[in-house]
Amino acid sequence: MSKLFVADLQGKEEIESIFSVKIFNTMEGKDGRKYFNLILSDASGDLESRLWQYSEEVEKNISKNSFVRVRGKLNFFQGRKQFILSHIEKVSSSEVNEDDFIMKSTQNPEVMFKELLAIVDDLTDVYIRDLLRSIITDGEISRRLKTWQAGKSIHHAYKSGLLEHILSCTHLAVNLSRHYRVNDNYVVAGCILHDLCKIYELTDGVNVEYTEEGKLVGHLVKGLEIVDRYAYKIKNFPHYTKMHIKHILLAHHGEYEYGSPKIPQTSEAFLVHLIDMMDSKMNTLEMIKKTDSSTGHWSGFVKHLDRIVYKSELPFYPEYIQDEEVYHEEKRESRPAAPAPAAHAPAKKPHATEPKTNMSKMLSGFKIED
Numbered sequence: 001m002s003k004l005f006v007a008d009l010q011g012k013e014e015i016e017s018i019f020s021v022k023i024f025n026t027m028e029g030k031d032g033r034k035y036f037n038l039i040l041s042d043a044s045g046d047l048e049s050r051l052w053q054y055s056e057e058v059e060k061n062i063s064k065n066s067f068v069r070v071r072g073k074l075n076f077f078q079g080r081k082q083f084i085l086s087h088i089e090k091v092s093s094s095e096v097n098e099d100d101f102i103m104k105s106t107q108n109p110e111v112m113f114k115e116l117l118a119i120v121d122d123l124t125d126v127y128i129r130d131l132l133r134s135i136i137t138d139g140e141i142s143r144r145l146k147t148w149q150a151g152k153s154i155h156h157a158y159k160s161g162l163l164e165h166i167l168s169c170t171h172l173a174v175n176l177s178r179h180y181r182v183n184d185n186y187v188v189a190g191c192i193l194h195d196l197c198k199i200y201e202l203t204d205g206v207n208v209e210y211t212e213e214g215k216l217v218g219h220l221v222k223g224l225e226i227v228d229r230y231a232y233k234i235k236n237f238p239h240y241t242k243m244h245i246k247h248i249l250l251a252h253h254g255e256y257e258y259g260s261p262k263i264p265q266t267s268e269a270f271l272v273h274l275i276d277m278m279d280s281k282m283n284t285l286e287m288i289k290k291t292d293s294s295t296g297h298w299s300g301f302v303k304h305l306d307r308i309v310y311k312s313e314l315p316f317y318p319e320y321i322q323d324e325e326v327y328h329e330e331k332r333e334s335r336p337a338a339p340a341p342a343a344h345a346p347a348k349k350p351h352a353t354e355p356k357t358n359m360s361k362m363l364s365g366f367k368i369e370d
Helices: 057-062 107-119 126-136 139-145 161-180 185-191 213-214 217-231 239-251 267-291 324-334
Strands: 014-028 034-042 045-051 069-075 080-091
Touching: 034 080, 045 267, 107 126, 107 161, 107 185, 126 139, 126 185, 126 217, 126 239, 139 161, 161 185, 161 267, 185 217, 185 239, 185 267, 217 239, 239 267
Parallel strands: 045 080
Antiparallel strands: 014 034, 014 069, 034 045, 069 080
């Protein structure tokens, strides 16, 4: 049985394939009957699913992160794809190719990593340059950086997504620092280090979860530890340089209500916050446009953005729209000419309902008297 991918599924068709279970919940309907609410997934996206027939065996054997073989019919409910299951069974991970279930960056991680190193090597502050290079070239850090996601689900939530996000932010740092005339060494450092420690906060693999360290410590505090550890190895590393880098990391979420322990208090810290927010939001929109299962131009409601998203390309006119009259004239000229009537064909008589005289001529000179 060949693998069917979520992105390729069409409505009103019978489906049998293997998927990963992203969410598995036992629910109770208004009539008191139990049913299963699932989100099935693969490398191309997620699929909302229902199994209306409750079974204790299914509840016992199927769980989040399981691989399952399912059979059923794909319908549309409120404009969104919904898979109605008639059969589900657990399959061993040895029976699947995990690459079919892991969404990946479209960019080569080795190429991205070389680009990042090249930007670091062009920095003019020798201490910041040495600090960044020593951190990202560490064997374990570089290995994880090339494969880790940037998050569980919100932005860059795919293999090598963390490196893609960091590189994108770093490119913006170089350009925007020049535009706003701020110190690009600190902005680049902030963009590289702000999310780097998600390699300790998150797991890798098919279904990403928070680690114990991620739950108890988090990537912000872990980032400060990394800066301290590697700056200690660099002779005479300036105290105030390290302090300002730490401030950028602590303030990159921007606001207290967003979990930021500090708010940005330098131009460089504020710019890092804005770059991070912009890149994450733009990636979120791009992923919604690629994976949303709603029909038409609009996505379903996106809770964390508190809005629906227009998914289609915006109108684009590389040339001026021609005048309507010219357009219709050209359209008439482009039509093939009607064939000339045969020589022996009798002249066409006017239809009984057709006027024989032009009405405008009949009314010529007619005047309404007051």
